[in-house]
């Protein structure tokens with residue numbers, strides 16, 4: 001008999017209580033409720049460390065009553081702010097089940113196999129070349145560090161330096177190139193990798209927010225002339241801000257010409273390569289050396305799932321290997337193909353599986369491939385095409401309506417599923433006044449509707465920005481946003497009484 005005080009059984013009984021609360025949550029009946037009631041639940045939850053046991057039943061009851069109903073409604077149909085979204089049902093169930101049936105990604109198990117299978121599926125879906133090595137991590141930010149770590153290894157290896165083993169030499173300045181619209185995780189990756197945030201050359205973009213290829217080559221040539229070491233060029237396969245896809249083929253030409261590593265940041269957009277009519281946008285991405293794609297975005301696996309791919313696993317391995325760790329040297333193929341230690345008599349440790357721990361920063365990690373697998377198993381390639389087409393259609397629909405309306409103005413022509421627009425009052429307001437008005441409109445959209453876009457700045461102008469990534473969003477939420485913006489803009493400019 002165990003003396004541990006935590007209940008390790010009663011899964012069915014506990015799940016029933018949790019599920020009842022979740023069913024209610026999934027109505028998304030009032031998005032603003034948790035924030036409005038904060039005073040109430042924060043007081044209940046923000047308690048000192050308990051000395052005594054509340055017991056399983058009480059803890060679960062309190063969780064169902066005070067925590068779940070006050071969550072963050074990222075999965076709500078009108079939530080079009082973040083570019084991550086809530087999981088659909090199969091993925092949520094897989095996440096729950098994985099915690100019980102396979103808490104680690106290693107060792108011979110169906111979950112472990114699905115890491116590999118799903119990485120292969122995802123690569124194929126995104127149009128990556130056959131034979132690339134993938135590894136999951138927590139999301140695009142980490143996935144970018146991994147890919148750019150491999151790029152750094154390769155750049156220095158070409159100068160005979162093993163950075164993973166010996167560290168950065170003091171006399172070499174090494175830099176990355178990324179458009180000014182790139183995700184800020186690129187700067188952070190540069191900081192983590194010892195290049196410094198200042199080691200990212202911000203390449204200007206054109207009016208469509210796409211990297212300016214001529215400017216890229218100028219910066220690169222100037223650096224080469226000055227003895228600076230180019231580590232990688234980052235091309236966006238869908239920027240987070242507006243969904244712009246950089247001219248990847250032209251960038252790949254430059255990378256090839258100068259022998260520089262090409263990295264595709266497709267955290268958001270790369271799955272759209274599986275849609276035949278969108279695939280040409282991504283042409284050339286198969287020429288890269290590394291890629292990032294986030295299943296927790298368009299695949300809606302639930303947050304905590306990003307993928308890195310590299311053409312050559314050796315550079316990734318040389319950067320992130322944790323060899324030697326004797327407690328792990330128990331078998332299985334190391335990613336570099338080297339011998340994997342002695343083989344003990346036991347069952348599981350004999351077959352460790354792929355050493356993802358040597359290709360990323362995590363040793364202990366949950367299986368994530370199962371989330372990707374279950375989504376793709378459920379809806380297939382065609383299902384994902386349908387979702388992406390629908391979302392891109394939403395962004396275009398909103399843009400078309402805005403273009404035709406006398407007091408609306410689209411600020412981008414969507415390439416993917418992000419739109420950006422603003423209310424444009426009649427008369428001759430200054431740009432600052434238009435910005436101010438749209439800020440006020442957006443605040444009221446949040447307060448008065450169940451639609452949650454965010455804002456951005458496009459070519460200096462404040463824009464209301466919905467990102468359509470959420471499988472629960474319907475066309476009513478798209479039209480609802482347009483109508484709300486018009487109504488609120490009209491109210492605010494005619495001085496009619498405001499609702500708040």
Ligand SMILES: *Cc1c(COP(=O)(O)O)cnc(C)c1O
Pocket residue numbers: 083138139140141142144183185236238239240265266267268269294306
């Ligand atoms: C979302 C995003 C990231 C960061 O991914 P996280 O999963 O949020 O860490 C990086 N790059 C791009 C282009 C993104 O859209």
